Amino acid sequence: MPHATQHADVVTAELDSALRGGPFHVALRAAIAARGLPLQRVQHHLSRHGVRVGVTSLSYWQQGARRPQRPESLRAVRALENCRIGRIRRHHDTGVLAAELLFDIRLRAGDTFLFRYTVEDGTADVCREYVRGADSPGGQYALQVCFDSSALPVRCHRFTQHSAAAPRGGRQELPLSARHRSVHLVEPRLRAGYVGITWDWG
Incomplete structure (x- = not known):
């Protein structure tokens, strides 16, 4: 699946660039694209990380229609980039699916990383x-x-x-x-x- 891998690389590069240089709505849109989720799932994901934000607010924020004023906004972007999907492989005859999970940090021997996926x-x-x-x-x-x-x-x-x-x-x-x-x-x-x-x- 070279196309899927290329797309993931492009999204990751866009996210890294947006997180470094902003503006906020571009960074949020890139983080949401990297997760590949609808806004309702993004809201649910954020609430599990203690970040409370409405779907309407998320929509306005990613469009740049409104700029959030609270520090919680930047926490939302950071929470979204925590763990994203890399390469995906399917074997249709057996129904096997394998997915690579990419973390936002490089782990060394002995390091731990707590994550959850569905x-x-x-x-x-x-x-x-x-x-x-x-x-x-x-x-x-x-x-x-x-x-x-x-x-x-x-x-x-x-x-x-x-x-x-x-x-x-x-x-x-x-x-x-x-x-x-x-x-x-x-x-x-x-x-x-x-x-x-x-x-x-x-």
């Missing part, structure tokens, strides 16, 4: 698992899978796998929270390999 499957295809792969050990990892209230699985399990070719092990049933329509796992120390959640529809 994957929404809009394909309407049957989905039976979510797997996270790591090529080196890491810190704590939490994985939560949420389901639509009209389509709850009958069983959920966690599993680990040393490599893509290795058999799955560490299989353990996970309780489904009916109230939150979700299931989760926590790995205190992420090992190299794969960890995931699989579910049965019945």
